[in-house]
Amino acid sequence: MNTQRTFLLNLYLRGVQMRRITLKDIADALGLSVSTVSRALSGKGRISRQTIELVERKARELGYIPNTIAKGLKTRKTNTIGVIIPDITNPIFPGYARGILDAALKQGYQVFILNFDMSKAKEKDAINSLLSSQVEGLILTSTKLSRQELLELRKRGVPFVVVRKDVRLPGTSFVNVDNIYGGYIATKHLLEIGKKKIAFIGSRFSGEPARKRLKGYLKALKERGIDIREDIIVEAESSFDGGYRAIQKIFDRVDGVFAYNDVMAIGVLVFARERGIKLPEELAVIGFDDIPVSSLPIVNLTTIKQPMYEMGQQAFITLMKLMNDEENVFKIWLKPELVIRGTA
Structure with a gap:
């Protein structure tokens, strides 16, 4: 029986088809030494x-x-x-992930993506898991880590970039969207089409994105000399139901709505259509993000486009620079843009 047939028989008898093929398996099949096979596959040696x-x-x-x-x-x-991302089911995060994946592929890098469900404990576990897998760097999206915890992560010697958070920490790089500008151009557009009683429906005003979008909203109103009405600035859950319930409370007091994100804005649209409120004549609505569903004809939502794909690409490019021992700190701001459709 020749060498290859003997090897294949042994392979079957050992049930090796259920395990990973090794260099020794290749060596046995060819009658070569493991070191020869290793050198042949690595391109090293004569x-x-x-x-x-x-x-x-x-x-x-x-x-x-x-x-x-x-x-x-x-x-x-x-x-x-x-x-590491907070919620893979949130429609904005696939855009970031795809930008990272495409940029990484061009450089011959593989990407491990883990979800942390907005839990700091899970985020720490995810970081430890990735570091134990010997990744060369990390991209932290919407991190829950405190300044001190980020400092401790830096001491572990692995480069990282923060996405969607303005990290006021020396030596820490981030990629973010200009949320103040986004809130400003959304509200400015509503004012330009004649709306004067404009609500802001936000999520977790303690969080940076909502706080900054609110700041942009207030800036646009102040520039036009319009009084700030706290009764139409509503904090709600960042969800369809959150937007739906928020507009229920204030719909008879407003003629325009700037929603924290598209999902909340769609909740506002559904409520308005159920009530027979004309869009955008009686109520104009603008969201934020430009998730894929927003452009569907049945939704047709005017929104602020967040450059999610570009942010993902920039995050990887920045991480590559850090992994190549560049000592600079990169603070990258990307501008969102207004996408006008049928609701405003």
């Missing part, structure tokens, strides 16, 4: 072209997958990064 092609062909046949993490333990380079 190996003939014929042997390299033979080993590569057999590796493909057997379904060999290189263990990049094990390799990284030796070289200290795994070509992997970790991305």
Whole structure:
């Protein structure tokens, strides 16, 4: 019985099809040493072209997958990064993730994405899990970590970039959207189309994005000399139901609404249509984010487009610079833009 048939029989008898193919399996199949197979696949050492092609062909046949993490333990380079996001079901986060993934692919990097459900404890667990997998850097999206906790993370020696948070911390890089400007241009547009009783329906005013969008809203009203009415500034849950319930309380006092995000704005639209309120004549509505559903004809929501894909790409590019030992700190602000559709 020849070497290959013997190897295949042993492979079957050992049930090796249920485990990962190793360098030893390739070596046994070809009657070569493990070191020869290793050198052939790594391109290191003096190996003939014929042997390299033979080993590569057999590796493909057997379904060999290189263990990049094990390799990284030796070289200290795994070509992997970790991305931590708060809620994968939130329609804005796939945009960030896709931007990161596309930019990483161009540089030959793999991306591990973990979800932390807006829980600081889960976020810390996710960070530890990724660092134990030897990732070269981290992208933290909407992090819940405090200044002190971010400082402690820096001491662990792994580069990281924060997305969607203005981190006032020396030596820490971030990528963010200009939320003040976004709130300003949304409210300014409502004023320009003749609305004067404009509500702001926000989420968690203690959080940075809502606080800054509110600041932009107030700035636009003050520029026009319009009195600030606290009774139409409403804090609500960041959800469809949150927007729906908020407008229920104030619909008879307003002719325009700037909602914290598109999901809340859609809740406002549904309530208005159920009540027979004409859009945008009797009530104009603007959201924030420009999630995919907002452009559907049945929704047709005027909104502030957040450059999520571009932010993801910039986050990866910034992380690459940090991983390449650039000592600069990068604070990147991207401008949102008004997308006019049928609701305002």
